[in-house]
Amino acid sequence: MEFKVGDVVVHPGHGMGHIVRLDTKRLSGEELRLYYEVSTDKSTVWVPANSDNTISLRLLTTKADLGRYRAVLESRPEALNKDHRQRRLELVDRLRGGSFQAVCEVVRDLTAHGWHKPLNDTDSAWLRKARGKLCEEWAAADGISVVEAAQELGALLLQAQQTYLGDAAK
Incomplete structure (x- = not known):
């Protein structure tokens, strides 16, 4: 699923937050990847934008x-x-x-x-x-x-x- 800046999202481990930006980063020595920067009440989380892993974002329930x-x-x-x-x-x-x-x-x-x-x-x-x-x-x-x-x-x-x-x- 693709998100845009400003979307309110839910991370399974960190809870609710919003997409601050989409950025290319090199984390943990990996190759450059696209990440969503998600700001929550307690922290900032970087979530891979094009990942099939189990840690996934979803939109806020309607x-x-x-x-x-x-x-x-x-x-x-x-x-x-x-x-x-x-x-x-x-x-x-x-x-x-x-x-x-x-x-x-x-x-x-x-x-x-x-x-x-x-x-x-x-x-x-x-x-x-x-x-x-x-x-x-x-x-x-x-x-x-x-x-x-x-x-x-x-x-x-x-x-x-x-x-x-x-x-x-x-």
């Missing part, structure tokens, strides 16, 4: 797509692996691509995992990180504050909890 993601958050959660090491590997794998859908699913599934018993420290940290990224992008896409986005996401997840824990009680 406001029109949020309805679909609301449905994902309210949908039946997938059970997570009971083994904490395997669960961590699976979460890393799901989030590696950086899709907004994957972040929504991980937040939904980790939240639901905590409905049955308290999350361990690692799962809690993963949930905080994923939920923070989700709220940040949701707020930017919807034109609302991060606090308002967090409240909306909390309400959607509470609705899912009432629906699916209520089903289990029947």
Whole structure:
């Protein structure tokens, strides 16, 4: 995918940012390559412009797509692996691509995992990180504050909890 200067993009590891410029650089002794300079809140990231690697940029989710993601958050959660090491590997794998859908699913599934018993420290940290990224992008896409986005996401997840824990009680 090609981006232009000013595009708001999401990097799977660094979060939201915007394209500052397109520049030719020699990084790590490699030959000259074309890079996007992406400015995030915390850093500047150089992403190869014509790369097939797994670290890829994507455009910010659109406001029109949020309805679909609301449905994902309210949908039946997938059970997570009971083994904490395997669960961590699976979460890393799901989030590696950086899709907004994957972040929504991980937040939904980790939240639901905590409905049955308290999350361990690692799962809690993963949930905080994923939920923070989700709220940040949701707020930017919807034109609302991060606090308002967090409240909306909390309400959607509470609705899912009432629906699916209520089903289990029947």
